[in-house]
Amino acid sequence: MSVIDQRQLELMDRYWNAANYLTVGQIYLQDNVLLKEPLRPEHIKPRLLGHWGTSPGLSFIYVHMNRLIQENNVSAIYLAGPGHGGPALVASAYLEGTYSEIYPEVSEDEKGLHRLFRQFSTPGGIPSHVSVPTPGSIHEGGELGYVLSHAFGAIMDNPDLLAVAVIGDGEAETAPLEGAWKSVKFINPARDGAVLPILHLNGYKIAGPTVLGREEDDQIRKLLEGHGYEVFFVEGDDPMTMHKAFAEVLDTCYGKIREYQIDARTNGFSKAPFWPAIVLRTPKGWTGPGEVDGTQVIGTFRAHQVPVSEVKQNASHLRILEQWLRSYKPEEIFDENGHLKPELAALAPQGELRMSANPAANGGSADLPALDVPEFRDYALAVTKPGTERYESTRQLGKFMRDIFTRNAKNKNFRLFCPDETNSNRLGNVFEVENRCSTGKLLSVDDHVTPDGRVLEVLSEHLCQGWLEGYLLTGRNGLFATYEAFAMVSASMTVQHAKWLQESLHLSWRKPIPSLNILLTSTCWRNDHNGFSHQGPGLIDIVLSKKGNVARIYLPPDANSLLSISDHCFRSHNYVNLIVIDKQPQLQWMSIEEAFEHCNRGLSIWKWASNDDQVEPDVVLACAGDVPTLETVAAAWWLRQHLPELKVRVVNVVDLMTLYPPAYHPHGLSNEAFVENFTEDKPVVFAFHGYQRAIHELIHGRPNTHRFHVRGFVEEGTTTTPFDMVVRNGMSRYHLCIEALKHAKRVRNLTPGLIAECEDLLVKHESYVRTNLEDMPEVRDWVWTD
């Protein structure tokens, strides 16, 4: 460990001053950026926005990390949980040159400084918090809570990466953050990198005190030790004392991290170390104005955003701001042209060692291999006749993923995340080659659990998804498999990830990242035994509202279509791919080539289930989702048996976005193709996996939408049978038949008797359903035969 001399600490302090100066400048100045003249009202922005309170602490950590990187050649990324300290991170990226490389108009001179200040939190400029345009960011600090899970995901299988994760008082209160401390129990020093959490406490949120901000050190120490960390405190407000203390602690922490890594990499993993974590207590708004109008600002919630307001109007406030800015001695930071002085510039690392330029924070290094995906056809089920064999479709995906694990074992770039249901979701074939990961105590009765497994099971959707997002944002690949209903737990993360992707598309310097693949199994229709709380297809609605350029929803009805869709998803980039299919045995419909073609189109007519050869159908029976497909095919079969004159067409939709008008989603069918499938004006009875009325949202703008009669989930559920689920929600084969018979004009005079027959069947089945369905195998087993 190096001894840090006073001269270096002083330089670091000047560098910190530079970052603080640039931060305050971004919040306040629109002119006179080097303070060459006395500050006047016209130099001040008309609207003062930004968050000063946390910023000096963030910059303090940054300059210290730079020293650590310089001295140790460590590859590090910086995740700023208190993301509203955006100007601090932008300042640091600017100081080390990355910002001007990416955004040449923000040049390293007076003009560039001017631009830097004006763009901040300004229309057409950059957000006030760390976001996609911030170099070095991997999606922290917008919606709070995910800085630790993203950091841990980033360093999984990234042995040489150090992720510094700064957690503010506020974020520390969120549930997802508190649930993420335990991530350290899944980190193996032999193969993973390290996260250095820095809990940065300044006592306040926007207005009130924070829980941890008011705790004694002893309490915080216990809490973090309880989570598995060794805790180091650095507390104070005198800059030079703090520089020395923090530098020493940082060296100590890095030394320990390397010691654990070297030991595990030399001698193999033995037990989970107590990884270091730092608690940094500094005043809120550190180095900012102490008092304004006789009221204390520094160290209080008043320093949270803009500590001195009305600077344009109030001369004494303007003086406070000028003193504050000049306290950083801009003339010692920049030369007269606005160039950073060379002795300060020398403090920043070079090239990809700059945290703002680390490739890990931009889709991974250039030599990171693409995922090696085997030929999906090799996992096909042999389907010679549709609807004759039942199989657990997701089991084939498990085999497919097993071999993805094998083929990428060398590259270590694939992981499966799941809340403890890998086996239950029929994906268990992966355990032929992979294990669950735990660095905790293992017992002989444990099943496929090792410290080097790449199947991550933890009963936290937030953690599963957060880790995967961190893994993806650093260029690797994976799948999050979960219960359909409980995917809503992390729905806001899906929203935010989609937003991140969408914004990144506007930035040519952002490398595409592998798609966020979410597999929903244990769906609403087949959670009959678990009851109403387990029945909810809501995530479809969430993803539907996201922008077409990043959102995809697939409803494969069988194993071979699931394989084809998964193959596509694993190879794709920059999407949120939502795949919905149940895990229970289900009838298989398509050969692998049929499935491939079907999935490529996104939807197609199932001729074998239809009888509208050479003529326009009287009615179209459309379906999306496995259970709706079964009911639809059964309904078509019943109608063909009972009323052969009725011309029925079955259309299966596997890519839900094909229904959107093409102007709205790139997968949207042309109106011509839409009409080829659904006709121009014939009634369409549509059985849909998700919430019933969402289809109307999709098809708006298509010809004659009023002819679409959708059956889907209408929030009816309980502990019952699969068949009762479709009955309760009005989507059973009988409901579909009745609906079809009601709307098919040409045969309407033929149908009253048949409708009555259907209604009888429904009543008959319903009475079974309500009383003793378990004794009625022909319903329980959903047997459907041609």
Add this chain to the structure above:
Amino acid sequence: MSVIDQRQLELMDRYWNAANYLTVGQIYLQDNVLLKEPLRPEHIKPRLLGHWGTSPGLSFIYVHMNRLIQENNVSAIYLAGPGHGGPALVASAYLEGTYSEIYPEVSEDEKGLHRLFRQFSTPGGIPSHVSVPTPGSIHEGGELGYVLSHAFGAIMDNPDLLAVAVIGDGEAETAPLEGAWKSVKFINPARDGAVLPILHLNGYKIAGPTVLGREEDDQIRKLLEGHGYEVFFVEGDDPMTMHKAFAEVLDTCYGKIREYQIDARTNGFSKAPFWPAIVLRTPKGWTGPGEVDGTQVIGTFRAHQVPVSEVKQNASHLRILEQWLRSYKPEEIFDENGHLKPELAALAPQGELRMSANPAANGGSADLPALDVPEFRDYALAVTKPGTERYESTRQLGKFMRDIFTRNAKNKNFRLFCPDETNSNRLGNVFEVENRCSTGKLLSVDDHVTPDGRVLEVLSEHLCQGWLEGYLLTGRNGLFATYEAFAMVSASMTVQHAKWLQESLHLSWRKPIPSLNILLTSTCWRNDHNGFSHQGPGLIDIVLSKKGNVARIYLPPDANSLLSISDHCFRSHNYVNLIVIDKQPQLQWMSIEEAFEHCNRGLSIWKWASNDDQVEPDVVLACAGDVPTLETVAAAWWLRQHLPELKVRVVNVVDLMTLYPPAYHPHGLSNEAFVENFTEDKPVVFAFHGYQRAIHELIHGRPNTHRFHVRGFVEEGTTTTPFDMVVRNGMSRYHLCIEALKHAKRVRNLTPGLIAECEDLLVKHESYVRTNLEDMPEVRDWVWTD
């Protein structure tokens, strides 16, 4: 503290056997319920469902709580976080008679036992987990994560209530649960009741080990001490030893709780105590089969659900089950008629002291007063002319709530929950009479923070909503106010609460509970300065998909309508009320009486903004939400100025559910009323606060829906101006004018010039928006004048 004699412990052990017997019976038996005959395959259910693993531990705690209640007359409720142990809680409710009182068909005899067993996890029966039909439950155990936040919400302002919250290994891993431990920092022993958390560890989830299950005691002790608890461990597997140990620890914990309460209630609050918490380690599947087919079951993940399978088919398995059942000695539990033996029945508390019959778990005690809501008209803004004055609408709600606090101060039945934004949301008038709550260290610079405040600010949507739900489920009232975008963080809780309400409507014994009121402020349209991550109206879509009998969405456009809506929401029961309105200054439209009438109707024609007197309009401009209303009124004004021949009607929608067909939602307008507002076939240009296409989902089934042209949020956002937000999403006044002009048939030949003019204006404004909007006050300030 009592000394518990051996005889009593032995009786308790028999009672525990009874609960375990009934649990295994529910999972396995459909006949021979008292084991009067040797067990035969036909006595076994055809489908074996349920979760044995956690059940014996849950019943163990239950019988010990009963003793505590009996000895101390304590009013307690039991929250079973491991909710899949449903049969255990049903068994206990049955043993103490509550179950038969509520469900007389499940009588206290052999016939009732038969019914009890058959109904479990059976179609038409009860769910396998604790749910609405389970007496004594306040919504724990379906979607995991909320047992602690619900428990803490339940005991707030409930000084005599003790909530025992059992947390399983699995739930302990969820983020919402980990984020809820700190709830204890908001509990004041002088005025609140107490939560006794029992962390019940058995080492496994469904298939894998759990993080805490594998931790050393020392680590867990630190973690919980760090959270603010004093930790007591009870570990082992020998029943009688465990009975003694647990009884002693429970007495100790209760003694401490009472000591803290009595001290604070006698001497006033001084500092937050370290509240007791218990860690109970028992084998998974305790007292169940040790081995099956030579493989260890007890103490492993194999005991999680059904530990012995294929009992119907496999004679040796059947023998294991029979031995297991007989190990509980049913003949010593029940008499030959299936009545519980009197010496066991005597162990249960009586009447409302039974945890399954505690009124707190069913909407609160009968003498709990209703919320005293002041006359909302007293907070009205004087609006004499629409659209002439700007005001922060939510400020009036703050004043209204201030007086709700005052009027209910004696009853202590109202709280406000918010992630640290009460002031920022302009609700700060509540601080005239109330404070933020914290039992932590306070500083002189703190603003309105005391240990007895009823404004709960914590930066966790999960905690805010979870506490409020617990508060409501026990019969009290409140509001959760939060950022619109980040309401998605706890969206799944909103889903689950709506499901709970919906199920409760089917159960006449469940008392109505005050509605879950969610106020979304800082909306997408006015998060211009915060950027894209802060712009998301997704919760509307979530609530739209919920059942009409429990879901309400209100979009009041100004202060007076907000008051009228809030008044209704505060008085209502059994709804999820979503209220969306921004906090920024906004034009005011309606006097209080106009607002009241408007809100009562749900939507109405704004004649003063229309020019279609006596004639059918050429176009209807509809709007829902504050910003859409502003743009719509501005568009109507512009059209009236430039093309007076065009007859324009403005319809404002405040109750979104009025658009649903009446068959789908009770608020749905009749088609006749719908046509009175929107005409039969005239074009409707609809400006909508939420995601654009959702309106099509609502209006499906209305006449001529293709004439509805909706503008709304299309997931376009960035750091910009309010006006640019509506431009980017195509919802600006100019967009609305262009759309209206395009579709209004009668004047189509007059309009090309006007459309071009509008397009020019749009381009002109857009160029401002993109470059230097901050210099253009007439756009920045959204001034609109008549």
